[in-house]
Amino acid sequence: MSDIMQQLHLDHRNVATMLNILEKHLKAVRELEVADIELMHDVMVYMTSYPDRVHHPMEDFVFQRVKEKCSTNHEVLGVVEREHQELSSKGKRFREMLDHVVDGSMVLREELESAGSDYVASLRRHMAIEDSKAFPLAERVLEADDWAWVASQMQATQDPVFGAVVAEQFATLRRYITEQSE
Ligand SMILES: [Fe+2]
Numbered sequence: 350m351s352d353i354m355q356q357l358h359l360d361h362r363n364v365a366t367m368l369n370i371l372e373k374h375l376k377a378v379r380e381l382e383v384a385d386i387e388l389m390h391d392v393m394v395y396m397t398s399y400p401d402r403v404h405h406p407m408e409d410f411v412f413q414r415v416k417e418k419c420s421t422n423h424e425v426l427g428v429v430e431r432e433h434q435e436l437s438s439k440g441k442r443f444r445e446m447l448d449h450v451v452d453g454s455m456v457l458r459e460e461l462e463s464a465g466s467d468y469v470a471s472l473r474r475h476m477a478i479e480d481s482k483a484f485p486l487a488e489r490v491l492e493a494d495d496w497a498w499v500a501s502q503m504q505a506t507q508d509p510v511f512g513a514v515v516a517e518q519f520a521t522l523r524r525y526i527t528e529q530s531e
């Protein structure tokens with residue numbers, strides 16, 4: 350498997366961890382219990398920085414290359430590319446709601462819960478389609494020079510939470526994840 354595909358699979362595992370955190374704390378919001386809003390906020394700052402700015406663009410280059418090499422129209426690629434835009438908007442909206450709560454502004458509990466749950470469900474569905482259809486297709490179609498081309502389109506960017514160096518702003522989130530996995 351190419352380094353790019355290994356990274357994409359690893360990103361999916363890490364994003365799944367983030368979605369589990371959101372799900373747990375959204376349940377607390379729904380059940381009128383104490384939810385860790387700061388933690389959810391950190392998750393969404395991460396989601397709108399690393400996955401939205403590195404993971405999805407990298408996939409877009411992969412899918413673009415597959416389309417260039419395939420004479421068959423693979424509908425799934427259009428679907429996942431469109432979803433990247435939708436997920437980015439949904440994530441931004443949810444993050445902005447959390448920004449308001451952290452700032453002490455009023456946000457309706459139901460609206461926060463509904464935006465967050467929709468985001469979690471949409472992203473899980475999206476990753477499942479990529480894992481089951483889009484990634485296997487890319488692996489069948491792309492060759493070493495294609496993967497090298499994708500790599501050449503991307504700036505080397507470390508994951509600020511799961512990478513070797515944890516960014517200062519994500520130290521609490523990283524600690525929480527480590528504690529949960531122990
Ligand atoms: Fe994607």
Ligand SMILES: [Fe+2]
Pocket residue numbers: 357361404408476479
């Ligand atoms: Fe993905």
